[in-house]
Amino acid sequence: MSEGDNDSATDRLTTGLIHHRYQPPAGFGAVPPGVFKASTVIFKDTAALRARRWQDKTGYTYGLHGTPTTFTLEERIASLEGGRHTLLAPSGLAAIALVDLALLAAGDEVLLPANVYGPSRELARHELARLGVAHRLYDPLDATALADMIGPQTKLVWLEAAGSVTMEFPDLAGLVAACKARDVITALDNTWGAGIAFAPFDCGVDISMQALTKYASGGADVLMGSVTTRDDALHQRLKTTHMRLGLGVGANDAELVLRSLPSxxxxxxxxxxxxxxxxxxxxxxxxxxxxxxxxxxxxxxxxxxxxxxxxxxxxxxxxxxxxxxxxxxxxxxxxxxxxxxxxxxxxxxxxxxxxxxxxxxxxxxxxxxxxxxxxxxxxxxxxxxxxxxxxxxxxxxx
The missing domain is CATH 3.90.1150.10 (Aspartate Aminotransferase, domain 1)
Known part of the structure; x- marks a missing residue:
């Protein structure tokens, strides 16, 4: 065999390993969901490529916008929270930032509970402030005082139940009612409740955020966050910002959370x-x-x-x-x-x-x-x- 023939055989072997003819049969069933890792998603033809949308779960466009693994986790978190739509983020703080950046613009104001999670307060003090977004702190036990604070520039109110470190449990019903009366969006950090202590959307909140790092994972080995809504239009606002920020989670991390959810x-x-x-x-x-x-x-x-x-x-x-x-x-x-x-x-x-x-x-x-x-x-x-x-x-x- 000549040197050229040897090179040709090696090339065929390399190509064959990438484009192998074997395809596993469909219909495999198991207890854990499959783990799909992908950046590139393959389309069967150009018509499918042109028709596919990243805005919903009718198909797959690119790994960053979802795979069967991350879609499954999103749907299970939505069910846990009693919502309709869930987005995943690389951490709880990233999920908080997603909500802030999707809903706030220069000249707006966000209100935070006085016992807010420290990094959320720092995000408002520095990054949001640089973008022209103001913030103030309110007493989470005083719904009347919150109602008095809400003004024309107030576009978002964060709630925490219970409060970070000092564990005050807020007057959720009163706080949400005050915001709804003034048509202000409410976002709840529901990491403590985890979808178990109470049903967040039955309390009237618009958004429920969790650090899945905590109870959903349970293994002290994953960083992840979620943002869940019932409102279709609000979800699309969040999803558009989610896409533009390039937020995504790894399939192995999603697998670990999926494995932990049954317990x-x-x-x-x-x-x-x-x-x-x-x-x-x-x-x-x-x-x-x-x-x-x-x-x-x-x-x-x-x-x-x-x-x-x-x-x-x-x-x-x-x-x-x-x-x-x-x-x-x-x-x-x-x-x-x-x-x-x-x-x-x-x-x-x-x-x-x-x-x-x-x-x-x-x-x-x-x-x-x-x-x-x-x-x-x-x-x-x-x-x-x-x-x-x-x-x-x-x-x-x-």
Whole structure:
């Protein structure tokens, strides 16, 4: 065989490996959805290429705009939230940014709860401000005050239930009613509720956003967000911005969330129960002066939680007595064995994070008192978590 013949055989082999004649038979069925990875999507002919639309789920145009894997996850999240349409984003914060950028323009105003998720506030303070969008903070427990704040430039009101870190549960019904009376769009950060604690759209919100990083994933190994609506026109506004920003999620990440969804209710329920047990244990301790858990009487917004919710997440905070210094609280945290220091929540490992409420809030629950510690309960046995806290308490006074 000549050198030229050898090159020709190699070329045929290379081409054959790319354009192989084998096609697997249709009709394969299995418990997990298929994982489809693609940037390029193949069209059968030019007519199909010209007819295909990225605006809906009638077909596929490009990997960024959806594959069977991401479409399946979007539809399941929409069902979980009680919505009609869901968009996926690379993180919860990316989902928040999507809503802001789709609905706000120069001269507009967005209102944020005073206990808003910190990065959302920073997004408004810096990136939105550079675009000419103003923002103000409102008291989430005072619907009348919110109604008075809404003006002609107010185009979007963010809600959080429960509030970040300090866990106040807002007057959802009153806040939404105030916004609807003035034709202002409402967007709810529903990461805490996860579609389980309450039905967001039954509360009247226009948009429900989640950090799927948390409960939907449950494995502390995925970053993802979602934006869900019932309104077709609002969804198209969001989807157009979603496309222009080039937002997408990887198929393997979507696979991990799809794998976790069947156990979501079981995990949420177990973490809720364990968090209540641990919070009740702290309630009897003299070291703390306040328990910030919406399901506990005396917690800010408890009555609103009781009227709106059927469950609570595995998350709560405690405020230590002011006699304990930051160094002493830090020593307590460093002595914990099962609890790990780390941000996020809803994974299998229980987490703790300390906060200085005066710096974080200035006013409100816990502010002006002692150090606050947020507990995010994982899937360990509640008795073991209580024992871990108990063995670490002597470090407070060492």
């Amino acid at each position: 979501l209710v079981l995990r949420y329920t177990a973490q809720d129960a364990a968090a209540r047990r641990l919070a009740a244990w702290w309630h009897g301790r003299s070291e703390v002066v306040q328990i910030l858990h919406p399901a506990f009487e005396g917690a800010p917004g408890h009555a609103h939680w009781a009227s709106a919710c059927r469950a609570a997440a595995g998350l709560f905070s405690v405020v230590f007595d002011a006699r304990y210094t930051q160094a002493q609280v830090d020593a307590f945290l460093d002595t914990l064995r099962l609890f790990k220091l780390g941000y996020s929540w809803a994974g299998p490992v229980s987490l703790v994070v300390p906060y200085d409420l005066t710096a974080l809030r200035g006013t409100g629950a816990g502010a002006g008192q002692g150090m606050l510690v947020r507990f995010a309960i994982g899937l360990e046995a509640a008795d073991d978590l209580i024992a871990d806290c108990e063995q670490a308490l002597p470090a407070l006074t060492a």
